[in-house]
Amino acid sequence: MLKGVDISNLNGTVDMSIIKNAGNSFIVAKCTEGSSFIDKYYAENIANSKALGMLAGSYHFARFKDVSGAVNEANFFIANCKGANPDFVVLDFEQSGISGDMTDACLAFLNAISSVGQPLIYCNPSYITEYLNSSITKYPLWIANYGVSTPIIPLFGSHAIWQYSESGTLPGISGYLDLNYMTDSFYNTLISNQKPITTVTNATLKTQIQALVYNLNLDYNAKLVHKDGNIYQELLDALKGISSIIVKGHKSHVVLWIQQKLVQYGYLKKDSYTDMVYDEATFQAVTDMQKNWNISTSGVLSMDTWNIFLNN
Known part of the structure; x- marks a missing residue:
């Protein structure tokens, strides 16, 4: 119940x-x-x-x-x-x-x-x-x-x-x-x-999104049940809900997920940051990525920023 x-x-x-x-x-x-x-x-x-x-x-x-x-x-x-x-x-x-x-x-x-x-x-x-x-x-x-x-x-x-x-x-x-x-x-x-709003075809990206869903449930009790690696409105709503929470010093498995994506993209170097902590190195990497994608370079995890992570 x-x-x-x-x-x-x-x-x-x-x-x-x-x-x-x-x-x-x-x-x-x-x-x-x-x-x-x-x-x-x-x-x-x-x-x-x-x-x-x-x-x-x-x-x-x-x-x-x-x-x-x-x-x-x-x-x-x-x-x-x-x-x-x-x-x-x-x-x-x-x-x-x-x-x-x-x-x-x-x-x-x-x-x-x-x-x-x-x-x-x-x-x-x-x-x-x-x-x-x-x-x-x-x-x-x-x-x-x-x-x-x-x-x-x-x-x-x-x-x-x-x-x-x-x-x-x-x-x-x-x-x-x-x-x-x-x-x-x-x-x-x-x-x-509930139906996905985006069906993900890239196998690596599907696995990453599954991990993100797991971490959102673990860290923030998001109660997401989608395990197929596709993008649902409920996932986007949950990400919007934590955008203001992830600031410098915040620690979570979702931050570690972000760090792993930034390393994958080349914006963050291994061993330059503290695992799971939204530290200065991670913040700077996010702003560098935002600048490259021509969106607001605030370091805030806006939905524009999440869309980069979810689709690349």
């Missing part, structure tokens, strides 16, 4: 490092509600969590009462959520003022948002029983059920995520946090659905 929280505008600006350091591996961020509300923190929440190597989902709080309203809200959600590249997308089905079987409306919404990512429906046991039929089990369930040791799950029989509390708190985070567990099987499904 993986721990995670869902957040919204009610939490204001969220420091994602606090969320991650509390042992959470994923967040679900509110994006839209109805057909007009957009959460102003949404894109920032997704970007900042993914930069730390966390999975990030996007949810829409429904207000629709029928199929046509569901399609309209789905299109609104898609237009506002897809640019942030969420790992999964959610229909939050708990609106008031509905009656009768709402399965067709929910399916219309979920079918539409499947173009963005893996869809789920968020619901509580009473709403499942009162408003849905077994056709809804086409999609995984995020069940909301508090104060129990095991969630009650009508129709579905199993769940992908369980929201077990709506009153979590963390020092430094405004308001309450909803607390969740994601099953290992659903996590593995999400990972298997």
